[in-house]
Each structure stands twice: as structure tokens, then as C-alpha cells.
Amino acid sequence: MDDFVCDKLTEWGLREWIGNFAEEGFTEESFLCLDDQEEEIAKLIPKMGPRFIFKKRLKLLMKEQNTANPDTADASAQVIPSTSGTSNEGKRKSDLQGESNQQQSQTKKQRLAKGPGSYSEEETLTKVKEIMRCVLKKIPPEKNNLNDFLRRKIHDLETDEREVVGVFGKTGAGKSSLINAVIGLNKFLPSGSISACTSALIKVEANMQNSKYEAIIEFITKEEWRDELWFSKNFGLENDDDDPEYRDIVEKLSAVYGKDGKEKPPDDLMDTKYFKEIPEFLVSKEKILTAKEAKKLFERLIRYTRTNPDNAGDKGAGRWYWPLVKCVTIKVPNADLLKHVTLVDLPGSGDTNKSRDKMWKTVVGSCSTIWIVTDINRAASEPEAWDILKDACSYMVNGGQCNQIHFICTKSDCHDNLEDTSKAGIRDFILKTNQQANAKVMKEFNQLKVKKHFSEESFKVFTVSSVEFLNQKYLNKEETEIPKLQEFLQELNDCHMLNYVSGALGILSLIQGASLRGGAEIKKDVCTILEKKMSGELEKVRKQMVETYQAFEKCLNEGVEKSENSCEKVLESVINPRKPGRGFHKTLRYLVEHSGIHKAEKNQNPNKKKQKNLNMELSSYLTESIDEKFKETFPNEVNCGPFNGKLNLFSLDTKTMKMNPEYKDVELQLEFLNAEEVKMKKKLIKIIRESKKMIYSSLMTTVEESMQECYDDAKKISGTKSLEKMRETIKKHFQDSKNIMFKTARDEMLDQLRELRKNILKNLKETMQESIELSLKTSGYSIPDVTEELDMVKNHYKGLKGSAEEDQ
Template sequence: MEFEDSEGANSTSSDVRRNQTPETPTGRKQRKRKLKDPSITAEDYELWKNYDKWEAETKKIVEAVLKKLEDSNSNKPNEEDLLLTLKKKMQQLKEKCLQENIYVGVFGQTGAGKSTLLNAVFKEKSLLPTSSSGACTSAIIKVQSYEGRKFKAEIEFLSEQNWNDELKLLVELCGKEDSDDEVDDEDDMEVETAKNKLQTVYGSSGPEKSYEELVKMNIYQNIPKSGKKILREDNAEELSRKLDPYIRSQPCQTSKIYWPIVKSISVYIPYCQILPEGVVLIDFPGLGDSNKTRSEMWKTNLMNCSSVWIVSAICRAVNEKIVHEIFGTSIKSATNGGRCHDVAFICTKTDDIEEQEYARDYRLTNEEMNLTDDNDLLEYDGKQKQSCIRHRNKHVKETMKKQYEEKWTKLMTKGSTQLEFSKDDLCVYTVSAKQYWKLEQKEPSNIFAETEIPSLRKHIIDLYMKERKKVLNIYVSEVWGMLLLLISLNQNKQNEILKSRFNTINKAFQMSLEDFNEHLEDICRSLQDHLKHGVREAEKKSGQVIQQHIEPRGGRNYQGFHKTLKAICRNDGVFNSAKFGPIDINHDLSKPLHQKIDHFSDSTLQFNKGRRHSMEGRFNSIKLSLTNIIDEPLPTKSTAENAWVWKCRKDFMKTEINGLFYDLKKQITERKQHFYNAPSLSVQCSMKPAYEEATRKKGAGVLPFMKKILKEHVEEKHEEFFKDARDNAMEQFNDMKEKLKKEIHGRMTITLELGFSQWSGHNPLPDFQKEFDQITLIWNEVKDLSDSD
């Protein structure tokens, strides 16, 4: 198979919607292509159209205002500065992105039917390759709609250096020179996984070759220099066929197979009439990966997911261990700075049932199954199967809902942690893609009754609409506030009322800012105390933690464990073992610090609470204080003109304050990830010399030497590197703290300057009344929608 550096190969997947290519037409014609699907209610459809309309019209108003300002000028220095500030504000509003991607993470074991599920959700039966046989990519697959004309896939490869690093690990796993086993580990899962990758990329003799021999084969000579490959096809089936070598190995596949060196794949559906542009469904291959680059990408993408889907075949869903693991991982991610709003359990293959056996086990009577002697054999079997399916669906839903609500409660109580969503946001869906396609072709009116694929689409759309409304509300209000300011600026005399008001409000703001800064310093000291306790606990437990990691899991005499430990060291302490599951020595060593951060975050950084000492409570206090002062009535002697000007200015300042604190919350959510990750990353850095030394050990009997190196390094250095971990976490928090101070001071200062500014020059500013009237109509509609909730 030949590679070609396709046009636009250097663009990232998140930029596709914004960086238009020749095949991605711009303009409002594309916006008219809206969803037409049974899962979209008439109300949602109308609201959807309104969101698009309000956004487009508001952006158009902003562009018109900016054009007028750019055509304006003044000869007075102070007015030139004011004009420049106004232009800058409008330029920021013009460039503001209102449709950030919303990510839905899809997890589940191979064979659970994830690809089949995604194909059904997107109503493209042949989009993602599906197979019951097996080996599959380690890469993350993202699926989304876009405004192009063709089905497209963007394949990103591991860098040559990243692959060579993994190659060393794979060769060592397959090698025998450091083996002290009495028998070959042919059944060892780690070895089999390594062999599979080497055979896939280098042929059947790959596992027998040395690292140097494999590097000389230079497989990257056929990989585009950009590191990306673009595929474009007219239909989903042809794209799926061409994607095969990058996703999996097929028994009869004759073309070159590349999936082991693929980092991620982004699939784009043109003119999708099912789900909105900007919603990205991410198919996660498993709980981490042996490659450090993919593993880091896995964690980052999970952190950004607004929703998590846990997929399992219905026959195993209630008791499947992997479901519990994924749920725990998802909750852990959400507590550690993630953006998860809800978790959905999706039970697939609901039509796969032995109805007679099921009816016997659950003692279902003919009456309960609505069966009569009048039914012929075919009708009898069909009704019995449908009754059993519905009974099992209901039973599994109730069982899983109860089970995970209890698990949720235990997790929350144990960790004393609160999330941005509750256990009421845990949903269970029972679906059959096979049944969906049958009904979609023959009986579309029964799709809702017989399958929950449309319900999943509705689930996504509700998530999207909720976020879209929130963002649009803030944006339209900011534009409306700016127009209020602009139409009130053309005053040809100095307004004394504004001058006196400025002194009062500026004084109140400065006091609020001082209180806020003092609050930040207080919580900084609180965090320092939390982390000090965390350091002491980590020091006490470090010996026990490293001992648990350097011994075979489960206390068994597992002869191949030295290979697993070598793989862990090769990957700097992090490895997704096929036999033992995800392993992260760095996180486990620093776990006491993470727990202290959790406790600190629960009382300080969560935004589902407005407690006085939390960040949310402090933001609310500042907003309330400033709003109350702004709302104080003018003196009774004020003229009607003064009253009108002041109403414009105070409404402008209120919208700016709301926009400021909305943006600050977003920044905190984004930066929390760095803060949470700091301790384990710091411990990883401190442990790196030991990992590297252990990796270099070769020959028979290597396991005791590796164990000794790791154990002695922790014993000798633990005080030093836990304090470094504390300092790195504090550095990240201090960085966030200083940026918050700078942001709130800078933006509030500009807000007050603009709110009390005057334009007294001989050349009046342009007339913005038309634009103000237009934005007022939009704002009233958007505000009414929010007020009705």
C-alpha cells in the first residue's frame, strides 16, 4: 500500500471545523443541513435551529460593529486609547469559539460490540471495521461529523523514536537471553502480545530478530514525513475497507498492516444528519497501553470527556470485572480534574438470548409473556423471545442501576469527594445494533419501542444542547453589554455622575480583589499543610508500595514476572499488562499526596457547591458585592439622560462580570489537570534513574537485581523525591493562583475603565442603534429560554 502526504495532513483533528479545506464549504448554506431523525424531537429541532441562527446573527452583528470601529478615528490620545480598547474587545468577541468539541468516551472489552454500536449511533452500517475474530489496534479512534463532502480518516502515526522505544520493550519481552525460566513462556500474555505486534509489522520472523536487525528494516521509509495519512472516500464502506490495515489484523489480509505503529485515528462523516458537528465519540482500546505516548494520549482524552459510555455484552454486564474497573477509572478521572458530566452503561447484544432457557430460569409464565394456544409455532417463538428480551433488559437495568449507585455512594464516602454530577446521572441503556438495523429498514416507527439507539443519540444531543445554551447565553449577553456601552458613549460633556460612581465602585472592587487575593493565599497555605501530611504518609508507605510492585501479583510464583517488571521499568513505571492490568508505580507511590489534594479540592475547587470558603463561594461573594453596589440608585437630582447612561453602563458591567467568572471557572477546570498530575509526574522523574538502571540489567537471574535496584532507590531517596513532588504540585497551584489574580485584576480593570469611559471629541462615534436593536431581540429570546429552566 502506498502512502501519500495528503492535502491538509498537518492540520489537527480538532481544527478541521475551523480550518476549512477546499472540500469544506463555508457559509450559512451548510448550517441549513440540520438533523432529521426520530431521536430528535420537534422541540429540540426548533431549539437547534434557533441556536445556530442566534450564533450566526450575533457573529454578524459583531463583525458589523468591528467594521464601524475600525473606520473610526480620533486626534486625542486618551480617545485613541479608548478606541483601541473597544476594537480589541470586539475582535476578541469575533474570534471567540462557541462550539468547542464535546467528547464522549466509549470503553469496553474486545467483542463487546463498540464499533458496531458506534456505526448504529451514526447510522452508517459499514463505517468502522467490525470483527468477531480479534486482534485490534491500540490506537484511539475518534468519530465525528464535519462539513466536508467525503468520508475522511486522518491517521496519525507514532514518531519513529516513540516506536523504537516500544520496539526495545517488545524485543525484550520476546527475548530469551535474560530468561531464567525452566520452560518457555509460550502461553504468557505479555509475550504473545509482543510477538503479535512484531509479526504484524516485521513478518513471521520478527520475534526472532534482534532490536538492531529490526531497526535496520526501516519500516518508517513508507510513512509520510508529516506523520499523518489522510484517506478520503465517497462512501463509508470503501473508507472502512481502506482503514482495515490501520485498525486490525485480518486472517486473509494481503496488504501491509500498520496498526501497531498507529497513534490515533480520526474519522469524519460528511453532512451527518444524526449528531451535531463538534460532538466527538472516542473509541478507547483499553485501560492504557504499553506505549508511553499512546498511554499519555489515553489519559488526556479521558480527562477531556464530558460523558463516559461503558459498553458490555448484556449477558456479562452485571458481573463483568472490566465494567467495574472502567467505572472506577472514570470516577477517578472525574475527581482528578476531569470534565465528566455523566456515566452511561450500555448493554449490547440484547437479542442474543436463549429464550426457553431464560423463561425457565426466571419462571416466566405464558400469561406473563402474552402467549396463547392460538399462536402458531413461529409466532409463539417470536413472542417468547421478545418477552424474554424485554424482561432481561428491565432486570439488568434495575440491577446495574442499583449496583452502581451503591458503588458510587461507597466511592464518594470513602474519598470524601464530590463531583460536578451526581449518581442520578448514571444511566443504563440496553441496545441491539442488529435489531436496530432490521427495524430501521422495515419498521422505523418501532425503533424507539424495540431499541435504545435513538435514546443514546438523544443522550448526546441533550449533553450538547445543555453546553451550547450555556456558552451562547454568556456570549450573547457580552455582545449586548458591549452595544449598550457603545450607544451610551456619544456624550459631548463630562458626566459627573459617572465620575462619582467610578470612585465608589472602584474602591469596592479593590477591596474585593484584596479579599480574593488573601483568600488565594489562605488556600495556598491550606494546600501546603495538606501536602505536608501527604509527604509523611507517602514516606511511611513507600517501602510497602514498592515491595508490592516488585513481587508477582497474587503471591504466585509467576516465572515470567521479570519480563513484566522489565516492561514496567522500560516505560518509566507505567505499563498496561495483559496479565496483571494497568500498573503505575509512580501514582501508587504518590497516592497519599493525591488523596490530600482530593480532600483539598473537595472543599475548595469544586463548582457544584457554593460554600463560603470554596472558590465558587468566593466568586459568588465578589459578584454579589459588586452587583449590589452597581445597582444602588442614582441621586434623585439626576437627569433622565444620566439615568439612561447609567443603566447602559451598569448592565454592561454586569454582563462582563458574569462572562469573567464563567471564563475563570473554565480555566480552573483546565488547569486542575496539571495540578493533579504533578505529584506522580514528579515521582516518575525521581524514579527514572532506577528504572533506567533496572532496564539495563540483562542475563539469567535478572529479577533479583532489578528488585534490589528499585527497592534501594526508594529507601535512599524517598524523602527527597516526595518533597519534590510536593513542591511541584505547589508550583502548579501557584501558577494557577497567579494567573487567576492577573486575569481577574486585568479584566475587571478594563471593565471599569470602559464602564465609566466617555467620548467627548468633536467627531462622534458611529451610530450603533441598528446593531443594538438587533442584539436586543436575540438577547431577549436567549434570556427567556434560560429563565424558563
């Protein structure tokens, strides 16, 4: 049996049946002849479950083979005009009409088939993973420091890290069509499935376990829903259809309860009879829906994601549970571009529900890239698109890790008024319109205050057409700009593959180096050199971190002084505005019930309200005082490093030492230490990235905790003059605590900075010290020879590295 068969069965999760194929002497050629051979497949894989997986995977493989090699396709296959934008030669009708008909950019096709004997990145990763699984079995069972270290390092390679791409855009912007085109599944997301619910997050990622479509529904807690019910019944809203707050409450209650929502008290509405179809909600568990087809999944999912039924079919769905949903994760089979990437459809701002709001902030903060999707005809003038950028900026930049903004103008193919124009004329019109839209968007971006957080290199405009990408009636594939987004996602995936193979190469270098005897004196000398070098490098990092701490201390002291002098006006502007408007009593009641969060009217549309946060406004002088220093210290740009790049500059210089003939006997150990250093820096940058989000948000969090007491006291106020009493309660608390509150926020941030410094220096020293000792001070252990495995992984690494450089 050749490697092709073994690799495919391993990749498909059918490793236990390899023996059966080996006994029958299968080669790549005979393996591919199994298509539609029911009886033979049943003998090879007697269990039905694995057999069905094998048959599906084999059919997909055959389609790929036919697409890549049209000359070998079945001559009897019915060929029809392509609607996918790929070559239609050798395409079967069933393939073209199938739900999972994948579209791939020309660049990716070149990656997948670079010539005889070459592998795609995915095949390379599969092979290297199999090599490391075999190496893991070779490590002797004896317990000792080196064996334990090696096992841990190999297991750590399997960590599934994902890049998160946040997608903003209102319903009708074309997000569903965009995502379908980009991930290459024509009919995956039905129109309106994305952004149908204004509060829940919707994640889309690859299903790596099986070939089904899956939806994981996460609910808010039962206690949170009870609080929402109480608030909706006691908020004192009049039956005013012009009041957006009233309409929102009515919509939620009628969705879940129908007529009972208006008539019954909160305690009665928590009766289990209302949740018979979602018992998971009552016990705080996730609900999982699965289907073989995307269409079937969304038919069942509709009641959890859609606010209003759009057609008669939807109305038959019974109760609607979207008000109870916090997040929906949709897992897609055969979605190569989502293997290490998660697309998240995000509401425009946070939510008054605490857990939804916390999740929104967490997800926005974890996005390395943000896509803002809007109709090309209103791209530059669409206020909502720019509001998203302004409102979420603090969570994306200093409070997050976003390093790229992609402003995506959709529907660039709208040309209904050009029916009588020639094909070439329509193409020229579309391209000219795209060019004009791009220029207008860039001009608008350059006028925004948020531009200081994003350079022009990190802000890119795309003018895309999902319809043209599929049909190519007027534009070629590249002109639709969908391939550019595909290539971007592919690069995110490739990064994770390269990290795995690089880590594997380092581990194998250590094993092989440890298996070689001799060189005791040179090992001792190198060890001394490296430990001395490490001490000096640690001091450089420590010194920079101390200087950073002192700079933050100075900024925060200025912020405290400004907050104490100016924040009373900020408070007054919120709780006692000059033009409070009708029903301000309800606004203030809403604020105290939701721990300082209220909804302020937008000037563009008084019926739409955006979230405002009193705690954020009170802490604004503190955050403004450190914003520039924070961005400088913790940049999100990939080519920059934290603490003025001092962590990136930390180096034991093992790469240079490895090139010195004097250290030939420890070349493999130096290779390992170089790989460990690179890996360690990535790990520490990830720790810093996560810590800095908490450090930045600590200013507002401390203020919120300090203000919570007055919110709780104000909640209890009712009766005559309750508005004035609530105001006085909040003002008195603020006056009594302001001289402590802002200093406490400052001290909390400085404490967290000190803790981060301590953690980074400790990790740096311990990680590298352990690596030095295990690679240069261990002897007498029984270590396997991995010469062959090392050579194979080295070649795979060179291949991947070459691919990455070609694509740059």
C-alpha cells in the same frame, strides 16, 4: 434578495457568490426552485468546486424541507416503508438508502421548527455571527485602546470550544451501532471499526470545512517505535504462545513487517522501505485520508485501526500499521450533534508507549462525560466495565473534569427466544428486562468505593436499542432511549451557541453605550462604586484561596509522614512479591524499561493484564491525603464552583445597578460589564480546571522523576543474578531518596497552588479593571451606531434563552 438566500450562502461558505444571486433578484421561493437547474446554477456559481458544494447543500436542504412539510413533497417520489423511525411520508427511496440519512429526536424537530418566522439554534447562531462580522467592519480603523479591545473581543467569540465525551467498551459491545444511531448516520461506522485497535484513540467529530469524510491519522514518533523494536528484541521473551507479552510483541511485529519482524534486528527494521506507504511517519506528520462516502474511507482506514483482518477482503490490505498509530480523528459531514462535541473511543487503560499513555490521560482528563458501553445481558456482572470506572477514576475526577457517567446497556432488543410471543408481549418483556438491568447496575454502582466521587445524580443508566430505534418493530422511539442521548448531546451544543450570542450581546451593548455622549458625572460615580466593590470582592476570593492553601499544606504534611513510614512495604510488594510466579524476572525488567509501569495479571483472566504503575503506588499516600479536600476545592459538578464557590460569588452587582433608574444613562455599560463578568468567570474556571489537573498529577510526576535514576541504572544490569541486582538498585535508591522525594512532591504541589492563586487574582483584577475603564472612562472616540444590530441580537438571545428554559 431576501435574508434567507444571504443566510444560506453564508452558512454554506459561499458568501462570495451572494452578489450574483442579488443581481438576479432571488427570494426564498425562487432559491428553492434551483434544484436540478444545472445551467442556471452554473451561471450563478461558475467555479466547479463551490458549485458542487452548493448543489449538495441544496439537495440536503430540499430533503429537510420535504421531511418537515410532507404535503409539499414531490408527489411522484417513490415512498417505501421507513427503516429510520421517522415519518415515511414524502421520503424518496434514495433518501432512505443514503449513507447520511439523519435521525432526529422529536424534541429536536420541535426546536428546528417552532413556527412561522422562528429560527433553529443553528440558524440563530449563523445570523448572529454574520451580524458580528458586519460590526467588526464598522469599527473605525484608527488604533486606540477601545477599538483594539472591541476587535479582540469579537475575534475571541469565534473560539471553537468542544465538549469531549469519552466512550469505553470492549469490541462487540455495540459501540459502532450506538454512535451511528445517536449521531443520526445509519451506515457511518461499520461494525468493528470502533475498539478494533486496543491502543489507539479514535475521535469522531463534525467536519465543518467541507462535505467529505476525513480521517486524520497521528503516529507515535519514529524514536518511540525504535525503542519498542529494541525492547521487543532484547526483552528476553521465550517463544511461549501462552505468554500474553510474547503474543503481543509477535502480533505487532508481524503486522508491520510480516516474516521480517522475527528475523531482522531493530536497526534493519527501521529501513525506509518498510514505510513507503506512510512517509508521514518518518517525518512526524499526520496522514490524512478523505472520501466522499463513509464506506470508502473505512476501506482505506482499516489497516490503521484493526488489529486482525476478519475477512478475505481485509487480508488484501497488505501491511497493517495500527502498532504505529497514536490517534485517529474521523471527521463527519452533516453531523449536527457533533458541531461542538467530540466522541472519543478510549482503550480501557493507558499504554506503555509514553506518547500514547500521555494522550490517553490527557483525553480522559478532558472528558466532561464518560459513556461506559456494555452488553445488557452482562451489564451488572461485566468486570471490565467496572474495572474501567475504578482504574480511570483518578484521571476522570481530581485529575480531570468529568461530571457525568453514563452507563449504557446495549442490545436491549435481543429477544430471539420469543419468536412465538405477541408483539405486545415482546415489548413488555424488553421493557421489564431493561428495568431489571437498570436496577442491577445501580445496585452494583452503590457498592463501589468510587461512588464517593460520583453522586447518584451524576451516574445515569441507559438501556438502549439501536436496531429498535431504526425499525421500531416493538418499541417506540423514546423507549429505545437513543433520543435521550441525542438530547444530551444537543444540550452540549446549545450551551456553546448561547455563550456566543451572550458574548455578542455584551460587546454590542458596550459599543452602543460608548457611542452615546453625555453622562460624564454619572459615569465617574459608577466607576468609583465599581472599583471599590471590586477591591472588596477580590479580598474575599484571596482570603478563601489562602485558607485552601493552608488546608492542603496540613493534609500533605500528613501524607509525607505516612509515605515515609509505609511506602517501603509498597515498593517491596511490587519488586519482591510473595508469589512472584514464573518469569518474574521479565516483569521487573519490563518495569524498569518502562519507567515504573508494568502489567499485572487480572484475577478474572490470567491471559489479560492491566497496567500497574509503581510511581502511582508510591505516591498513593500523598494523593489519598488530599483527595477529599481536592474534590471539595475543585468540584467537577456544573452547579458548584471552585474554592467553595467564592469565585462564582464574585460580583460587581451590575445587574442590580442596571435596574436602578439613577443609572439609566449607563445602562448599556452595565449590561456589558455584567456580560464580561459572566464570561470572565467561565474563562477563569477553565483556567482552574486545566491547572488543577497538573496540580493533582504533580505528586506522581515528581515521584516518577525521582525514581527515574534507579530505573535507568537497573536497565543496564544483565547477566547472572540480574534479578537480585535490579531489586537492590531500586531499593537502595528509594532508601537514599525517600526522605527528600515525598517532601519535594509536597512542595511542588504547594508551589503550583500558590502560582494558581496569583494567576487567578491577577486575571480577575486586570480583566474587570480594563472593562470598567473602557466602558466608563473612554470618550472622544468615533464609535459606530449599532442600535439595529443590538436589537436583533437581543431578540435572538431571548429566543435562545427561551428554548433553553423550555427544554429544562
